[in-house]
Amino acid sequence: MLSILDIIWVLVIGIIVLGFIAVSAMFLIWWERKVSAHIQSRYGPMRVGWHGVLQSVADAVKLLLKENIVPAGADKLVWWLAPFIVVVPSVMAFVVIPFGKNLIVKDLNVGALYLMALSSVCVIGIFMAGWGSNNKYSLIGGMRSAAQIISYEIPLILSMIIVSMQASSLSMQKIVAAQAGYWNILHPNMALAFIVYIISATAEVNRVPFDIPEAESELVAGFHTEYSGMKFAMFFIGEYTNLFIISAIAATLFFGGWQGPVLPGAVWFLIKTYGIVFVLMWVRWTFPRLRVDQLMGFAWKVLTPVSFFNLAVTGWLLLK
Amino acid sequence: MIKLAKNFVVGTWSLIKGLAVTIKYFFRPTVTLQYPTEKQPMSECYRGLVGLRPEKCIVCYQCVKICPTACLAITHKQEDKKKTLETFKYNMELCCFCGLCQQVCPTSAIIMTNIYEISVYDRKKLDINLLDMKKYDEWTNTTIK
Amino acid sequence: MDATQTKDIYTEEFLINMGPQHPSTHGVLSLELTLDGETIVECTPHIGYLHRSMEKIAENRTYTQFIPFTDRLDYVASMNNNLGYVMVVEKLLKLEISERAKYIRVIIAELNRIASHLIAIGTFAQDLGAFATPLFYCFREREKIVEIFDQLCGNRLTYNYMRIGGVLTDFSRDIEEKIKKFIKYMRPKVDDYDWLLTYNAIFLARSKHIGVLSKEMAVNYSITGPNLRASGVKWDLRKDEPYLAYDKFEFDVPVGKNGDAWDRYKVRIEEIRQSLRIIEQAIEALPQGDVAVKVGRIHKPSPSETYFRTENPRGELGFYIVSDDSVYPYRLKIRSPSFSNLAVLPELVRGLKVADIVCVLGSFDILMGEIDR
Amino acid sequence: MRPDEISAAIRAKFPQVKEEAGTNYIIVPKESILEVSEYIKNPPLSFDNLHCITGIDRKEKIEVIYTLYSIGEHYGVTIKINLTSEDLNIASVSAIWKSANWLEREVYDLFGVIFSGHPDLRRILNPYDWQGYPLRKDYSNPQLIAKPRL
DSSP: OOOHHHHHHHHHHHHHHHHHHHHHHHHHHHHHHHHHHHHTTOOOOOSSSGGGTTHHHHHHHHHHHSOOOOOTTOOHHHHHHHHHHHHHHHHHGGGGOOOSSSOOSOOOTTHHHHHHHHHTTHHHHHHHHHHHTTOHHHHHHHHHHHHHHHHHHHHHHHHHHHHHHHHTOOOHHHHHHHTTTSOGGGSHHHHHHHHHHHHHHHHHTTOTTSOGGGOHHHHTTGGGTTOOHHHHHHHHHHHHHHHHHHHHHHHHHHSOTTOOSSSOHHHHHHHHHHHHHHHHHHHHTTOOOOOHHHHHHIIIIIIHHHHHHHHHHHHHHHHO | OHHHHHHHHHHHHHHHHHHHHHHHHHTSOOOOOOTTTSOOOOOTTOOOSEEEOGGGOOOOOHHHHHOTTOOEEEEEEEETTEEEEEEEEEETTTOOOOOHHHHHOTTOOEEEOSOOOOOOSOGGGGEEETTOTTHHHHHHHTSOO | OOHHHHHSOOOOOEEEEEOSSOTTSSSSOEEEEEEETTEEEEEEEEOOTTOOOHHHHHHTSOTTTTHHHHHTTSTTSHHHHHHHHHHHHHHHHTOOOOHHHHHHHHHHHHHHHHHHHHHHHHHHHHHTTOOSHHHHHHHHHHHHHHHHHHHHHSOSSOOOOEETTEESSOOOHHHHHHHHHHHHHHHHHHHHHIIIIITOHHHHHHHTTSSOOOHHHHHHTTOOTHHHHHTTOOOOHHHHSOOTTGGGSOOOOOOOSSOSHHHHHHHHHHHHHHHHHHHHHHHHTOOOSOSBOOOOSSOOOOSEEEEEEEEETTEEEEEEEEEOSSSSEEEEEEEOHHHHHHHTHHHHHTTOBHHHHHHHHHHHTOOHHHHHO | OOHHHHHHHHHHHOTTOEEOTTSOOEEOOGGGHHHHHHHHHSTTTOOOEEEEEEEEEOSSEEEEEEEEEETTTTEEEEEEEEEETTOOEEEOOTTTOTTHHHHHHHHHHHHOOEEETOTTOOOSSSOTTOOSOTTSTTOOOTTSOOOOOO
């Protein structure tokens, strides 16, 4: 039986998590704009607040006030549901992310598995958006996204499994605890797993060089071409929340999570996560995009064999 | 197999080189200007809107004849031998800022000002009489502070 | 769906309209694509959205009045258009210009060639998905050139600098210094592009062996400029039919091997280096003298017709000019390079992916202002 | 080869071809454009590059001018064809030089010269439903801006 206290507890946690997501997504949007601007010898947002920190807030207000345009001939239900299906899994993923020693919503004993399951739900939303828009560019974008995410799921999961094998647990806190003093990234096989993970995760969240579902120069904006106002903002928030999550998972699985000297755990965790986010942004603003067939070829011909090989080696190392 | 390994190494190295270039510029100072507050200095011979010094005009119609887009139109009063300007219409909607009128003017009555912020809400504002140069003050005031 | 369709797999070709408003059609080009999945079956370009009938306008303007209009043909390389036009009029009038004016024209034309190639490289990288970064770098470098032009003639895009019989203004000491400084500034930047793009593994994977244009096909389609040279034809008007003072400078004509998108890009990078060499030599050897021959503003050539072509950044820009007894040209035909370069597109992209059509189009560096005229 | 030698070589092969007085332009009767093109495309002359096709409205006639170059041999030739305004049909050379495809479409669009045998003769610069041929001298449109006064 749920007591009143439990319900209040759930509500408080929910508000904290949602608040954190909103703030973090806005911060990441601003930060990405700043990083890209400085890479390109520009200033980026400078007007709203100190160096434009409140720019994302202004944009959010603008998007909230915008008219919501439904394209003629759209599949209404699918079209309306799509942004929620993109956002909700990324919010749900926060449940198992350990921010500190006791700073975790719920340390599920299937934590890693739960994350793997959630990461593939997002594709349904993107495909729904592509289909529901009744736009050919969106449809191509949705199709590409489905193909891409299904391909990259396999190396992603395999590289996460390697970490679980090492820690002999799927629980995120136990994985962190297993890295006490010696981070996973320092093992050669784990380093390889990290590289595979970060590449597939970049593909999973549709970022350059794997941003073919929304390929700006080919498909205008891909699956979210027809979205405007708050629906577009939800795709945006979903994208940046996912970016945070994949970096957080990488920090947890390979960089020792919240562990670190002197500073409190949460601070270490955020430093590591934002460090990885910065690398992803740096990569995004440097490289061109791959083509669809090259992308699939890379997943199936390179990443999947490499992760299977890595899995076998890790198993052998553990049994030895 | 060796070739494949070599390709892999070369490819990875090329990607790292690309990253090196972008991070190099990340720490370099920026080159852009904060436009409405900071403005680029215009060169001395900048060709902005056409301006007129009516006291110098001798009504020779050279500028009207040379204008490729026919954006200038003059009417004058003839008082025995002396011509005086009546109107000097300038349609900046048509003007292509080529500077030919300034070049042909024998008395330098026509000048190219350095006003370049010329967007307006009303098209009629673009067709003006240059004898009333005070209009230009309005243009310079419309910029965002 | 009836039974027969569910039994056999029923597929249908897919028609999409790319443009006239699309991020990577470089203006208002409209491509009607028939797709089979993501593979292009048929591509039909529709042009003319920017048609201003420049040739009709030319018939209603005097020879001097038309110079500003040539700025609007290829608005990325206005100086080169100005040059092509005034050279054909000078040929018609049999006018000889001073040595200093020739050198100044060479320097200006080469500077603008660099500016134009920078935009070509930047937008090509943008088309391949290197989002904005190379483009911004290119614009940063282009800005230096534009500043020089601004100081020289007072405008930043449509210069109207060349005059029949010379140029508008002479170089000041300051401008000479600026150009020399620019050469020093530009050289390491081109190496940066090599690091960032040219040999980048992803860039190579995207552009190598895409849109291969063979030598014979390129000549047959009358492709000119860097696109022709990328196919391995060593043909550059500056070398083969030297005009102005080009025969006095030492420079190489870069050629490609395969004629693919990467070669077209690479030729442009190399041409920037060669242009810098030409400018360096020209500014050192700049002779003294007048910059303009005194001619009237209204020209009245004897009835004749003439054709002249110059090497523009995008290819060979030709003017066929027919004069009669009046002060207006009787007919002015503009042979624009991009027009011919675009004509080959449908043949090249057949069988490629949607992502590749953007790559091929970007590598050709077309400009709609010049195609539609 | 100098321009006069090229002209002489072509005239030796085709007696119906004439040379324009004062220039080295070659005037080809419109019936023989295809055979002349076929001949000059291949060696020994090898004009492999059809650079430009120009139309000129001379009021009583329409001239079509082909500007040709040889990339390998570094020379060029200009061929002129005179069409009377009653009969504006001419054989298309787009099978010989591919570049003729769009260039001929342009001349068709602006002058109304009909290139028979062209694979895809549509308007190119003007909208597909445009009336009239804008570069003809008798073309008039109320939207045209008048000549500037001199």
